[in-house]
Amino acid sequence: MRLNTAQFLISQAWSAILRNGAITGAAITNISVALCVLGVFVLTAYNLQAQAMQQAAAVEITVDLAKDAKRAEVEKSLRANERVKAVRFVPKAEALEGLAQRWGLDFSTLSRVGNPLPDAFRVVPVKPDDIEAIAEQAEQIPGVAEARYAQQTTTKLLKLARGIKLAGLVAVIILGTASLLLVSVTIRLTIYARRREVRIMQLVGATNWFIRWPFLLEGWFQGTTGGIVATALLLPGYAYLASLISSNLGFIRPVQSTELMVALGIGLVLMGSLFGVLGSLIGLQRYLQEV
Amino acid sequence: MRLNTAQFLISQAWSAILRNGAITGAAITNISVALCVLGVFVLTAYNLQAQAMQQAAAVEITVDLAKDAKRAEVEKSLRANERVKAVRFVPKAEALEGLAQRWGLDFSTLSRVGNPLPDAFRVVPVKPDDIEAIAEQAEQIPGVAEARYAQQTTTKLLKLARGIKLAGLVAVIILGTASLLLVSVTIRLTIYARRREVRIMQLVGATNWFIRWPFLLEGWFQGTTGGIVATALLLPGYAYLASLISSNLGFIRPVQSTELMVALGIGLVLMGSLFGVLGSLIGLQRYLQEV
Amino acid sequence: MIHIQDVSVAYPKGIQALSGVDLHFERGEFAFITGASGSGKSTLLQLIYRELEPTRGQVIVDGHDVSQLPRHRVPLLRRKVGVVFQDFRLLPMQTVWENVGFALDVIGATKRDKHHRVPLVLELVGLADRADAYPDQLSGGEQQRVCIARALVNTPPLLLADEPTGNLDPVISLNIVQLLCDIADRGTTVLCATHDTHIVDAMQRRVVALVQGVVVRDEKTGGSYDAA
């Protein structure tokens, strides 16, 4: 394609965008809405999963020591495991006090009859997924009587987190397809409104690509603008909502990662562009079929 | 409007739907997708909230009896409260055994030193929301030493459930608006494609309402069909997903209420119709503005 | 029937389509509007069915000032005016039959009435056998005749024909214009914008000639001698 032609095609697309103001606006509205919805879904799925992971991460392993254990050595072995984030020693007196408090019992009576609890370490894993492996490894350490953790709760939470991740992925794929549909159907409608023009261009001797280019550029513009608008609506809206949740529901910590936001923004804009171009291609094909 | 005219307008709308097959199909696709997404959101919000409520509902109140309490009378008083669903007596031996098991202690040693735990009732509330009130009332009953429940967990879960309900409502309202936008913009695009026809009708002497009726009927048809398609996709899809989750993540019980499904289906179809009609009205207005 | 009083029409960018036009047409009168391309013929007709409002002056149709007409009364005016548009303006998704029928639907005619009158006018313009065709399946002249049929079908008291024979061969053209004249003689006011000097000469009816938006000639009967 000569530079001259390229210039012409771009100016052609640009003037079509301006002159079809109403229709361009309508298409951009639709695309923004579609992408915004997609973004909301991504954020929801992401947060749900993060929430489940957070809960699971709060679970600790209690490593009970045998009567004759060497505390320092056990601690060293525990810390040597790179999957372990933190290790804290809990003397049996502290454990009993905690027990008494939790069950509302009289601590003094209980301690008078002798403390049946062992000394223990509380171990926090780096990744909740590793909890089982860490517990197993801990039991191999000489001087460790038993490694316990809230097995049921943890496996539940982990399963849940994985389920949400999978469901989120499926939902995002489905919604991505839905967005593609929305964007391409919308662009197809704008092309439908101009099908006569396409025919005229053909009759004057324009090749299919000569006709396509301005429409592609237009679709690209509409899609990209839609993506930008969606991002511009979504990110500040999410930031506001997240801070609202943080301050009112203190125990829920919404994901507030800049990387995620940037990735989401870029993702939406790219999807908008891609879908816009694809939508134009698909939409035009029908009218370019007839020579 | 004379019957004759009404008949004409309906047949007019119907033939427009058939003859604009491609465009009608495109519009219905867009509307279905928009409503489907809305439905997915409603179901997600509903399930999240139900999940949180379920978790909260699993919390029991432990009503400790005083040493001199009359068990039968306390039980009668507890059962008299209509906010109470179930009451179960837990003798102190059973409580101690549970404690020993949970903490991995040797039960026989522990029981030898004397059981420091009181007899108790486990009380299940009808609605998790009432848990605080029930505990307070229980403490008023003569013979009750203390009424305890996992206060932190419960209030967290309740707050969460309420938060989800609110967020869900807000999300559904926002998404409803987004759907309205999508539907009305889509229908506006279909009308844009036929703006010349509107003008011709005006010039031949058709009143605005005479022009509007077929477009309204068309919009209604597209919206309703979109709603039906969305329902037809959503409900079986959800039923399948729910059974999949039930069988793989046993501890999550997705809402599987026929009433909810029926309400959702009707809601989507009604929203489709309403938005279709509104979209036509709004979309036409611009072209009817000029006489 | 039609009183055009000191009417001027200016389009944006300083295009003066009509300047100080004063014209009066009686009920049942037939008149040709002639003039070069761009002289303002279509603009003049558009004023009468209110596709356009004058920049200055008054257009009075059947006793009503057209520019004063409230918006909701405009359709009523248009139902009294049959228009043959220069660019046809047929509904593309409707058949010939439906396009013609539409003018009757608009006035709420009964089905019986429609089935009586539509075939009649289609016969009149020689398209009885193409009733089921869509506009894009017709030749240019056939489309023009559908437009003529639509303008005639509800026998309006006023008929505006903008270049009604531009796409028709001489024989059909003469028949159509003869038909318009006959209609005028039965009491309908007919204005016919045309370039066809043959026809103007043949009819010897009133001729209004425009040059650049100004009426330069208005004769009760006449030929086309200086129409261009």
Place this chain on the structure above:
Amino acid sequence: MIHIQDVSVAYPKGIQALSGVDLHFERGEFAFITGASGSGKSTLLQLIYRELEPTRGQVIVDGHDVSQLPRHRVPLLRRKVGVVFQDFRLLPMQTVWENVGFALDVIGATKRDKHHRVPLVLELVGLADRADAYPDQLSGGEQQRVCIARALVNTPPLLLADEPTGNLDPVISLNIVQLLCDIADRGTTVLCATHDTHIVDAMQRRVVALVQGVVVRDEKTGGSYDAA
């Protein structure tokens, strides 16, 4: 240049638009195609720029069988054929200037070339002062002239004009047809479908007359005496 050999065109529903048409046009020839409304003139022209394929027979343009042309070569054919469409077919969102320029854009003309040639043809059809107007801001005849300008601007070796003067007054009409004749004399093949007997009589060029899709007359020079 153009060889139409035993061509028939049948539309659905048994409409026979052309039957066994045999016509040959030399390079630089000028010919009128006449015939009543619906006799097949537009159909004949559509065959040549391949808007339509014949049901039977061959259409050979510049040595190529038009129906055998692979799809991607069709635009190349159309660039060699300037067409004045009966219904104009102007791009509604483009100005007069851009509409005419589009025919040059399509062949990849340089900007300089465009700025040289577009004003020239607009001058030729008398629309130099309306270059910035959009089609719906033009009178019927002005639109038709834009269409003529677009067909002329890239000086194609073949020019098809379908009723190019239907909306023009006699003076402009004669000028336009005279222009087409001059172009033919400079080597362009020109086919002009028309109803205008005046013009056919005035030019005394080759006349092909159609009646219901059949060529009933083909004379090297002639008037319109039995064209209808």
